[in-house]
Amino acid sequence: MSDELPGVCRYFLTYTGVKLPLRLLNELEPGQIENRNTYFRGYFDEKERLTGIQKVVYGEIELQHRYEYRDDDTLHSAEITDADGEVTRLSFD
Secondary structure (H helix, E strand, O other): OOOOOOOEEEEEEEEEOOOOOOEEEEEEOHHHHOOOOEEEEEEEOOOOOEEEEEEEEOOEEEEEEEEEEOOOOOEEEEEEEOOOOOEEEEEOO
16 A cells, blocks of 8 residues: 555544545545544545545554545545455446
């Protein structure tokens, strides 16, 4: 899995939802992640759309989502990589 996804990276404590894209909750300042075992990196584009998520556990990326949007800001596709490196691609037509 890639360490860097495109967009501006921000840090979060957790997420909510079962629909994609997931919704990140409880934003953390960069200094607040230093002593955390688990946190989420959220990557945002210039429209503040969530373009990617990485779940970081003990310094390793355990889960990754990449999102692509249509011009009308609806979700077009998602690519999910699990801890074993298996990739699932979803299209939303």
